Amino acid sequence: MSGRYDKAIVSVVVDKALYSFDNEFDYYLPQGAKVSIGQRVIVPFGKGGKKRVGLVTGFKQNADYGRLKDIYCVINDGVILGDEALRLMHWLKDNTFCTYFDAVKTILPGGMALNVSQRYAISDEFRKAPDSFALEPAEQAVSAMLLGCKSDRELNDMIEYGFDEQQKKLIGRLSEKSVLVSLDIIKQRVGSETEKNVRLTDSYLSGEYADKGGKPLTAKQKKVADFLTDADSASVKEVCYNCVVTSAVINNMEKNGIVECFDNEVSRSLTAGAKAVRSIDDIVLSDEQSAVYSGMSELMDSGKPQCALLKGVTGSGKTTVFLKLIDKALKQGKTALMLVPEISLTPQMVRNFTDLFGSNVAVIHSNLSLGQRTDEYKRIEKGEARIVIGTRSAVFAPLDNIGIIVIDEEGEHTYKSEKSPRYQARSIAKQRCFYHNATLLLASATPSLESAYFASIGRYKLFEMKKRYSQPVLPDVYLVDMKVEVETGNRSNFSRALADEIKNNLQRGEQTILLLNRRGYNTYMNCIKCGEVYKCPNCNIPLTYHKTNNCMICHYCGYTEVFTGKCKSCGSKFIYSTGTGTQRIEDEISTLFPSARVLRMDADTTMSKFSYEKNFDKFKNGEYDIMVGTQMIAKGLDFENVTLVGVLLIDKSLYAGDYLGYEKTFSLITQVVGRCGRGSKKGRAYLQTFSPEHYVLNLAADQNYDEFFRQECEIRKALLFPPYCDICEIGLSSVDEAVCKKGSDSFVKLFMKNLEGHGIPIRVLGPSACSVAKVNGKYRYRIIIKCKNNKEFRSVMQATLLDAYKSPALDKVSFFADMNGEII
Template sequence: MRGLFLVAKVAISRAAYSFDCEYSYIVPDEMKPDIQNGSRVIVPFGNGNRRTIGFVTRMYETPEFNEKLKPLLKLIDKESLVTDEMLRIIFWLKENTFCTFFDAYKTVVPTGFSYNFSQHYSLANTCIPDDELDEKELNIINFMRSAESQREVDNFLDFTAKPRLKKIVTGLIDKGYIQEADKLKRRVGDETVTMVRLSDEYLASLEAGNSVPLTQKQKLVVNLLEDCSSASVKEVCYMTNCTSSLLKRMVQKEIIAEYKYEVMRNAIGVTGECSDPESIKLNEEQQKAYEGIMSLVESGKPAGALLYGVTGSGKTAVFFRLISSALRRGKTALMLVPEISLTPQMLSSFKTYFGGSVAVLHSSLSLGQRTDEFKRIKNGEAKIVIGTRSAVFAPLADIGVIIMDEEGEHTYKSETSPRYHARDVAIQRCGFHNAVLVMASATPSLESFYYAKNGRFHLFEMRKRYNDAVLPEVEIVDMQQEAEAGNDSLFSRILMNKIGENLKKGEQTILLLNRRGFNTYVSCLDCKKPLACPKCGIPLTYHKKNNKLMCHYCGFAMDNVSVCPECGSDHLHTGGVGTQRVEDELLKAFPGVRILRMDADTTYSRYSYEEGFKSFEKGEFDIMLGTQMIAKGLNFPNVTLVGVVSLDKALFTGDFRSYERTFSLITQVAGRSGRGEKAGFAYLQTFVPDHYVLNLAAQQNYDEFYEQEIALRRSLTYPPFCDICVIGFSSPMESKAIEASDWFVARMSGYIKEKGIKIPLRALGPAPCTLERINNKFRYRLILKCKNSKAFRDVISYMLTEFYKNKSFVKVNIYADINGDIGL
């Protein structure tokens, strides 16, 4: 009876979207015991059989042998890094975000597990008859004989630069004169310590009654290892006062044996004695929300819940109780936060209640730390994961609850491929695990609140602050009146007075300005032109600390100038305000004041968030000044004053979500005030004091804001009454970006009519993006109002494939993004 042949479907790395699919390969017999779905493999790909890394998407057996199928060459992973659930997520990401299989795989698996793959060539250990080689073959052999290093050989045999060489080298390999070898190097290796134990040879000698002569120090080492069976080299040296060279000699004499032991790189720090989360006392509103959500968890069915609670209402206490209850039921839990800045304070609270069972995942960890945290989660050592957007892919088993804090934050949406929203991935995971997704915020997204109002999600509300603390008094300050009264300062008189009072009382202040730098532009008074980025055409921001003009979009930087590069005039004018200038003005007004500035310029190091917030909490700073990273989720009981220096520009960004984001930012940052026993105050400085969004935010009136905004969305047909798909085009040549966008519209229209596809669709554009040029690429976009259905996604997928096949657009980049930003 003929046997069955095992066939593996493989997704290839570095595949373009137009040919990204599953390719079939025969699994050799020697790989069958170890290969799994999700395992990475090396395969021959294309006409030239170029060795390429891929991963197995699925396998099946067949009695038919297909001679056209190539065999797998090498198995990289004997244990797959992705579970069956994560394979499903990878397929979901490909369909819903229009990415490649491998883009999805690299999103699910930390970068530290990736491999660098290269091929090396060397002369075979055999006699090579020169008279049997033609001139080209002989030139290659002679070069390899005289080469001084492997790198020199690899550079010479670079087929990308010299494609004709490949055929000659392949012929020499077939003749057995050149050897080909694959080299795999993992991006980050495992962290190990060198351990020692008594060797098998030494133990066998003792059993046979043969004594082994030992020096006095060697006896100390042997006695120690007899007591504890094994120890690290460092421990043995410390305990016996010997040197590592002594241990090496003992290894050579086969008295002891060395081996490597993997240790995990610590990402969460030291954990002390834990408090019982069940000891947390909930008030009536908290208890009602907790019991309602727990009833959903206990139902064993997937569900979504929106926890709408005002700032300071105690949502975090509910989170702890929910997670504790999930753990008691044998489940795991996932906690998502929108910003890295929130992670240190949240992690500290989690360590207090859950100790070492917590793992943390965010981009500020080193590659090694992320890799080890992934291992801890996957092997079940960590039952709770806390992290930012990418933590939604944590390999937890048997999830009971997923919590998204500040669920309306735009940072939960990825702006690079794959362009997923963490909420959508969380919903998929809850469906797989029959878990509950808890979305929490004082300012929920309009879409989530609409769905909760209409029964798609369960709605739980907490309208009072914890311990009956009072919401801060918020006052709108008209900066136009301040200017008319002769105040040309960045600060209104009342805010400056309140800051002074706070300093005298020893209370703390938070100031928000969502622009970093010193001045946001420098312009020439003669030619009327701003000093702009040469790659983007956008005004450069002046940074006083390094005396440079910088572009915040492409990273371009240049030394500050005293004359205009365009006309040579020295009549330069600086304008606009950044956090550095605000800091300068505060220091002039209040000499000796201790200011903690938190923005992208001061928080680039790995532990800057944690160190900064801890210092502020301890009272080492009087004022915390920063961008939006300080606006949400932070809890400092001694903060009694919040000042919003300016947020007017945020209202007019061109995105239909600009009002929602501005309302949320003001409401949230004002909510940082008065969270302890002392009353809180907030002052909102603006040149548009009558704007309804600012007034509703000052009143903390989310319900009224929602009613007005949802009516506007309904009348203009914006989410949640439709989906928005942005098709973006960018090219170094503006004419090509325009041509590509026009082609896309015409071809899509023709395809829909030709196939008789019935989908709701309204196209806006194509037109230039708000920022038309970034990093020397012209940007155009097409906005599609649609319904995110399978039929619609199939149309977009077909169009992307056709676009990539069109050789006219090889220098045009394209992307499709559903429900992403349209502002820039």
């Protein structure tokens, strides 16, 4: 319901409200003001009546008139959350334990967020007669400093960056005494135009800048760096605006090598200006593809919400089927949404779409500047783009009349948000399909166990494609026993079989992909003399040695120290290092195969994200013979000249320490094996392991998903894990371990108390320290609650969280609840 009234009481959700205090608050709408549901307003909030951004969620008939405050002003940019978006906001609040406004901010693109900030100026009275004001000495000192400022801008900069906490406190007093006047400035984070962009340099991100003695950042520079860390990239204008700096600050940072400027040509060519160059009618589906298409068409024609799972082996041409189905939706006068796990890895996918649908395609992902994201959002809202491709957050794209939502590689963990609101894109997609009577298509070569289970009990309609499109056979897969290699004197990271095959490939001019899921050079270092193990002081886990910058780096928090070659505690020069990372493999390849041209792809070489596409293009053009990388190279890539895949050591992934370990390993192997033999030549894959007898590895080598599914379901059923129950994880952290542990125990007690009288079957595991027990100087505990995710359970959890916020035992502990989250 949405309407306009001259006088009314409205419910408003408010920005920056704490979870424990979050609600729909009532406000009085001033006489003559008009507002609609879904429109933004500024309201006074809290004790001091500070101005906050809010969003109107409804009108009220009866409320306590006397105690209500007036809305301060209505923001004149119309309804920004429509009926569906408001429902999603409520859904997020109820299901993920976030605040209303966290939900609002997640649904809107970052660039549309509004901020209220306070700006100060010296009052005319004070300027004229400063001596007539009764000020304490400290106040006098501060006001003298402020009087010395040449402009309001300088004055506000001084307050924000130059003052310590003590001085900042005096600002409030000076406003009360009318020395200063304050203004509330409402800022939208960006305008709509796009221009020159900035991002942090690789050197700064890798810590090289700091290591090479780069100047420490000034307060303003730090603000810019923090902003860019969050935003990935933004236009110069946006940075200036949000960080309240001039472009001179950015120029300086560019000179010092902290940021770099670039033109974002990628997104421009991808979206508004794109032209269709091919016709969808030229694509002819194979028999298997046609069968899926007609089955899906039936669902789409039903006019009811539907959910289907497409299990298609790697290279079966799932994308082609998506294209045809999306074309069908458009022809029905509807719109379509397609989610991918990581856009930088699938430039080909985006190209496929723009080639066929031109500017009808909008792309949403975090590599765009805030302005570009807002522009895409508006193109979608206006109906100029009726197909949206994007990563997780694109699931909220303001499409109207959706016909189909496709989620590619549906089991990928990137679909789950790891910060509040902790939502799973699949669940949001389901909500949207219900709303629009649309069809949801989940697709993968290795579906998540949960989706496969729902398909097996008939809740999802199941479609399968068992053949590759161009090459009738899947690659041959061999397990290589590394124990035998070691026993027979081969201590290298390459088994003889794999080394021989790499040699063959080099001779034949065919390409090879090597997977090792650890970056860096050595992953463990200790002193032989005193036994000291080099660990991160913040996280207490072993540091990884990086040869490229001669540093030891923590892969959890980024802590970096230069490796001196001597033990820090005893000074000995005998340092023992073990554990192989991708950098070391790159070295070993150059020793074993000096002529090979090697491309390394891991988080260290691709920090700016833009390197992905360039490097993959070079590899595709044959400029490299071997690509070695972490799991980022395992999925989605389609290079026809790759005929060999080697997995250097898979064991660690099997024992990842949570119930998803086997599922993830099976999926990783299937995906990476699927990268070879996609053209006319058959592929082969070698999996090196110290546990060649492990059944998961054997099933993965056989590419036998069905049997893996059966066995894994048995285990999950016996031990009670999803999909046979839901899991609610409580994560707790604190700088003090004892406080964290005590707080965790209190949380369990509060939960048990709230549970009383409900008769809900649950099992509580823990509290226990997380497997990485300390990150960024904070100790981490977790509680696992096996439960059934329903309204009753969630209400118990909500009550527990509210109690926990009030409990003194949890005063110094941060905590969150996460339904069915991935457990690290």
